[in-house]
Amino acid sequence: MKFLLDTADVEDIKRICAMVPVDGVTTNPGIVAASGKSVFDLLPAIRDAMGGKGMLLAQVISPTVEGMIKDAHTLTSRVENLIVKVPVTPNGLVAIKELTKEGIPTLGTSIYGAAQGFMAALAGAKYLSPYVSRIDAQGGNGPETVKELQSLISQHKPDVEIVNASFKSPRQALECMMIGSAGITLPPSIFDLFIADPAVLAAVTEFGNQWFKAFNRHTLD
Incomplete structure (x- = not known):
C-alpha cells in the first residue's frame, strides 16, 4: 500500500519521513492557498523534503476544459x-481523457460515488481519490463507497490505483x-x-521509572 x-x-513532511517511508505528497488548491506560498516554490520544496523522490501531486484550478x-x-x-x-466533473473527464492522450498522468479527485470514480478510470485517470469523510458528511458511507469503487476497478480497470x-x-x-486499495x-x-x-x-514512562529506580539511570550502561 x-x-x-x-x-x-x-x-511536517520532514518529521514524518524520518519515522516511516512516505511514498508521496498530495496538495490541493486549499492547502496551497493556506500556505501563502507560490505553488511553483512550494512543490520543489516538498520534493526536497521527501529526499528528492516520491509521488508529487498538484491540482488544476480552472473549471473549463481548456483551462484545466x-x-x-x-x-x-x-x-x-x-x-x-x-x-471528476463533466469538463474534468474531457480534460483527463485529453491529458491521458498526451501522456500526462492524472488523478481523478473530488470523487463522491463509485460510478463517478469509475468514469474517471475509463477516461484514463491513473489514480482515483474518493473523499471519504465528505461522503460521510453528506449522509453516505465513505468506506462502503470505497469498497464499491475498488470492486469495479479490480474487475474492469486493474491498472488504476485508488488513493x-x-x-x-x-x-x-x-x-x-x-x-485493500x-x-x-x-x-x-x-x-x-x-x-x-x-x-x-x-x-513507556512506567517501564522507564522502574528501570531508573533499580539502576539510577535512563540508559543501558
Whole structure:
C-alpha cells in the first residue's frame, strides 16, 4: 500500500519521513492557498523534503476544459514528474481523457460515488481519490463507497490505483486501509493520532521509572 501525506507543510513532511517511508505528497488548491506560498516554490520544496523522490501531486484550478488542460501543461512544464489532479466533473473527464492522450498522468479527485470514480478510470485517470469523510458528511458511507469503487476497478480497470483521501478520524482511515486499495493519503494530524494513544506513553514512562529506580539511570550502561 502506498502511503502519502496530504499537506503543504514542509516541516511536517520532514518529521514524518524520518519515522516511516512516505511514498508521496498530495496538495490541493486549499492547502496551497493556506500556505501563502507560490505553488511553483512550494512543490520543489516538498520534493526536497521527501529526499528528492516520491509521488508529487498538484491540482488544476480552472473549471473549463481548456483551462484545466492549460493548467496541467503549466504545472508539468515547471515541475518534473508531477501527477496532475483533475476534479471528476463533466469538463474534468474531457480534460483527463485529453491529458491521458498526451501522456500526462492524472488523478481523478473530488470523487463522491463509485460510478463517478469509475468514469474517471475509463477516461484514463491513473489514480482515483474518493473523499471519504465528505461522503460521510453528506449522509453516505465513505468506506462502503470505497469498497464499491475498488470492486469495479479490480474487475474492469486493474491498472488504476485508488488513493483514498479526506479523513477526519484514524478509524475512518483504518477502515479504508483494510479494504485493500492501492494507497491512502493522510493529513499529518490524522497520522499523529495513529500513534498518540495516551496508554503508550503511560506504559513507556512506567517501564522507564522502574528501570531508573533499580539502576539510577535512563540508559543501558
